[in-house]
Amino acid sequence: EVQVVESGGGLVQPGRSLRLSCAASGFTFDDYAMHWVRQAPGKGLEWVAGISWNSGSMAYVDSVKGRFTISRDNAKNSLYLQMNGLRAEDTALYYCVKEGPSEFFDYWGQGTLVTVSS
Amino acid sequence: DIQMTQSPSSLSASVGDRVTITCRANQSISTFLNWYQQNPGKAPKLLIYAASSLQSGVPSRFSGSGSGTDFTLTISSLQPEDFATYYCQQSYSTLTWTFGHGTKVEVK
Numbered sequence: 001e002v003q004v005v006e007s008g009g010g011l012v013q014p015g016r017s018l019r020l021s022c023a024a025s026g027f028t029f030d031d032y033a034m035h036w037v038r039q040a041p042g043k044g045l046e047w048v049a050g051i052s053w054n055s056g057s058m059a060y061v062d063s064v065k066g067r068f069t070i071s072r073d074n075a076k077n078s079l080y081l082q083m084n085g086l087r088a089e090d091t092a093l094y095y096c097v098k099e100g101p102s103e104f105f106d107y108w109g110q111g112t113l114v115t116v117s118s
Numbered sequence: 119d120i121q122m123t124q125s126p127s128s129l130s131a132s133v134g135d136r137v138t139i140t141c142r143a144n145q146s147i148s149t150f151l152n153w154y155q156q157n158p159g160k161a162p163k164l165l166i167y168a169a170s171s172l173q174s175g176v177p178s179r180f181s182g183s184g185s186g187t188d189f190t191l192t193i194s195s196l197q198p199e200d201f202a203t204y205y206c207q208q209s210y211s212t213l214t215w216t217f218g219h220g221t222k223v224e225v226k
Contacts, residue, residue, distance in 0.1 A: 033213065044203075103152075105162075105207070
């Protein structure tokens with residue numbers, strides 16, 4: 001059974017850092033690109049960052065460029081999101097998402113909540 | 119950047135109704151268009167990929183169509199479990215996939 005499980009969320013002050021992790025199982029992790037998608041309270045879905053299967057390519061939404069870094073460790077079947085310089089507008093539920101074989105998201109975690117507030 | 123515009127932002131319907139949601143891209147995305155359903159407090163679920171392909175396990179009352187810039191999600195006969203929020207998503211730009219703002223389907 002495919003599973004992706006996020007961790008690392010919490011309450012953090014503006015300007016501070018947080019690192020999210022995602023543990024994947026049930027599939028060949030290094031065969032697939034992975035992504036982070038977030039959802040602010042009561043709002044829609046926002047794609048945040050994506051990384052190719054071999055870490056050769058990464059991409060970010062403009063609002064997090066230069067502050068967030070996506071990475072993966074294929075030996076550990078894990079995905080990460082290093083978030084620096086956090087802002088109130090980064091408050092959201094962050095989902096770890098597996099990319100499917102044909103350019104779609106086929107498996108989502110349950111999310112980890114990040115709250116940026118003083 | 120590719121922007122996705124969904125309409126309407128919300129709609130009211132009754133069980134048994136035919137429901138149509140549209141999604142428009144600001145440039146051609148061929149058929150790189152997916153649809154997701156999200157119920158409150160749950161993670162999104164893939165319904166349709168590549169504009170018109172039904173994900174395994176999704177009821178056949180859901181269908182998708184379109185190509186280029188204009189796309190449609192249709193629910194042929196709305197069921198109680200279909201009251202949810204629906205999102206379109208483009209996957210044309212490698213690794214940079216944007217969502218529409220969502221359409222909330224509510225009980226009339």
